[in-house]
Amino acid sequence: MGWDNTAFGGRRTPAINPCPGAGAAGAVPGLREVLKFLVVLYRRPDLSREQFQETLRGDHAALAGRLPGLRRYVQNHLERDPNRKHPGWDAVIELYWDDWPGMEAAWASPEGKLATDHLAEFADLSRSTWAVVQEEVRR
Numbered sequence: 001m002g003w004d005n006t007a008f009g010g011r012r013t014p015a016i017n018p019c020p021g022a023g024a025a026g027a028v029p030g031l032r033e034v035l036k037f038l039v040v041l042y043r044r045p046d047l048s049r050e051q052f053q054e055t056l057r058g059d060h061a062a063l064a065g066r067l068p069g070l071r072r073y074v075q076n077h078l079e080r081d082p083n084r085k086h087p088g089w090d091a092v093i094e095l096y097w098d099d100w101p102g103m104e105a106a107w108a109s110p111e112g113k114l115a116t117d118h119l120a121e122f123a124d125l126s127r128s129t130w131a132v133v134q135e136e137v138r139r
Contacts, residue, residue: 034071035103036135039093041119042127052090053077055122063115064095067106072096089128100132 043052056075064073074094078087097103106112119125 034096035099036133037095037097037103037130038133039095039130040089040128041091041093042088042124043090044122044124047122049090052122056091060115060118060122063111063118064093066111067095067115068109068111069097069102069106070095071098103132 041056043049047055056077061073061075064070067073072094073096076092076094078090095103097106107116119128
């Protein structure tokens, strides 16, 4: 299982402006709008938290960094928190492209296929999810 982009049906996404203060009122003049792809990763049950993070931060980050047209790549790793229940997932990934066709071309490229196939080495693909999202910064 990989990135199932067919679920999006080739639809165009609303423009996204990741600038504080833009909010729902629209884009800030002079800033380029981008497409944001969000991934929620669950680690494979046979891997420790440390093994998952090492693979994601190392080998997988190097593969993702080679995706054609990728403008920004952010890994958000879950921190242990004694005051809150574990959410179940282990990392949230943010990938940014200029537009929908550029994103789809990246996933279809040899680099995209390699990065997608690599996920099976450390992520539980039966639970991990992904979607294009519209970010609205409110503060």
